Amino acid sequence: MNSDTYKAAIFRGAGSVDVVALPFPKCGDDEVIVRNLMTGVCGSDIAAYRRGGDLNMIWKDHEFGHEAVSEVVQIGKDVKGLELGDHIFPHLGYALRDRNRMSTVGGFSQYIKILQCEVGYSLFKIDNSIPTRTAVLVEPFVIGTRGGKESESRPRQVGDCVWRGYHRHVGRDHARLVGLFQGHDCRHL
Numbered sequence: 001m002n003s004d005t006y007k008a009a010i011f012r013g014a015g016s017v018d019v020v021a022l023p024f025p026k027c028g029d030d031e032v033i034v035r036n037l038m039t040g041v042c043g044s045d046i047a048a049y050r051r052g053g054d055l056n057m058i059w060k061d062h063e064f065g066h067e068a069v070s071e072v073v074q075i076g077k078d079v080k081g082l083e084l085g086d087h088i089f090p091h092l093g094y095a096l097r098d099r100n101r102m103s104t105v106g107g108f109s110q111y112i113k114i115l116q117c118e119v120g121y122s123l124f125k126i127d128n129s130i131p132t133r134t135a136v137l138v139e140p141f142v143i144g145t146r147g148g149k150e151s152e153s154r155p156r157q158v159g160d161c162v163w164r165g166y167h168r169h170v171g172r173d174h175a176r177l178v179g180l181f182q183g184h185d186c187r188h189l
């Protein structure tokens, strides 16, 4: 392993993950390289490890992990609105410009290359003063909040009590997470 490579976690199927060295990505003019600071383990990651990943779009022989908080380490010359060292959340569906890769963004690897990077679309800036351990909750927080809202309008929906319980649990960190995004609308998540 040297600076020409980075460590990547590759999902190989149920019960199998490899850590391999991949070539360090080149940063194109409209691209950004981020270093992952911390990545949450989603229920879908656990399900994939136990039973295989296809149902959760965690594809065999791909990098995976999608609940990342990352730090900007390289910025292409055409990318606007970012500085080195900024903390960001890579958008699941748009960081790689491929909705099929939303669960295989690469959060369990050391680095991610953000393609055709647009701030507020491909990634969201996170206030650097928010502790990483709090910021990493952003994806489950948004899902829990949205699930809670949806279950309020459909109270008899199956799974309602699960969502409500989850919402309450995540709600303990609500005050710290409000204002997490700098001027962006969480509905895009």
Ligand SMILES: [Zn+2]
Residues within 6 Å of the ligand: 042, 043, 044, 066, 067, 139, 140
């Ligand atoms: Zn998740």
